[in-house]
Amino acid sequence: MKSNPWIYALLAATALAGCHHQQPAAAALQAKAAGSALVVSSGDRQTGVIGSQLPQPLVLQVNDSQGNAVTGAKVAISGPAGVVFDSTQVLTDDNGLATFKVQLGGSSGRYELTATSQDAQGKPFTLSVVELAVGYPQEVGREVNDKYCSRCHNPDSSAEQVSNYDNLAVKPHAFTSGDVYNKFSDVDLTNIITHGGPSLNRSALMPPYGNTLSKSEIKAVISYIRLVSDPPYVAPGVAYDKR
Numbered sequence: 001m002k003s004n005p006w007i008y009a010l011l012a013a014t015a016l017a018g019c020h021h022q023q024p025a026a027a028a029l030q031a032k033a034a035g036s037a038l039v040v041s042s043g044d045r046q047t048g049v050i051g052s053q054l055p056q057p058l059v060l061q062v063n064d065s066q067g068n069a070v071t072g073a074k075v076a077i078s079g080p081a082g083v084v085f086d087s088t089q090v091l092t093d094d095n096g097l098a099t100f101k102v103q104l105g106g107s108s109g110r111y112e113l114t115a116t117s118q119d120a121q122g123k124p125f126t127l128s129v130v131e132l133a134v135g136y137p138q139e140v141g142r143e144v145n146d147k148y149c150s151r152c153h154n155p156d157s158s159a160e161q162v163s164n165y166d167n168l169a170v171k172p173h174a175f176t177s178g179d180v181y182n183k184f185s186d187v188d189l190t191n192i193i194t195h196g197g198p199s200l201n202r203s204a205l206m207p208p209y210g211n212t213l214s215k216s217e218i219k220a221v222i223s224y225i226r227l228v229s230d231p232p233y234v235a236p237g238v239a240y241d242k243r
Helices: 004-018 136-153 186-195 215-228
Strands: 037-042 047-049 058-063 074-078 089-091 097-100 109-118 124-134
Touching: 037 124, 058 074, 058 109, 058 124, 074 097, 089 097, 124 136, 124 215, 136 215, 186 215
Parallel strands: 047 124
Antiparallel strands: 037 058, 058 097, 074 089, 074 109, 109 124
16 A cells, blocks of 8 residues: 555645644624525535645535525634634625635544524524544555445445445445444454454454455554544543442
């Protein structure tokens, strides 16, 4: 697996991110209209390399109480430290859309962004959106997923890869299925990837990859699964002896 180009890209992106410790405060925009709800049009739950700009902009729509798009509504956006936006506030366009370019921070994990607008009475309403940042281990895991896993675990076919999901008698769970994967320990996932489904009394349609993937690649896949799981994975705490 070729990692050097990724490392150089990561270093460049991290250096670029380091030049944006603070964003200058933008002059306040004046709303020309007001809505009552924010909805995602596109660009949520994207995955990007730490310190890089997400592949697609985040596009939100402001609607009124009847669900009609509102033009000229003000939308502000904020996020955790390290996240950079091309603009922190915009007015919705003729289609009621507010568009933001998002550059991720320098740490891997989930980034929760918060968009805010106001109704006609000046009362704010908000919407939270999650984006995912991968560090080197998660990026390796994503590459392994794209090469070996997604052909079965992703039910959607694409021009680059035809899914085998519909041909399987036992349907695999998508890696985003946190309600399933969060119940497994890292050791469990290591065993099932290494030795196949029967190692945990699961379907034999899950083949063993112990002779295909290295231990570090298997660990990277698990790291990627933990990142994309929804609901988020929470690592078990340390158990202390109460005697």
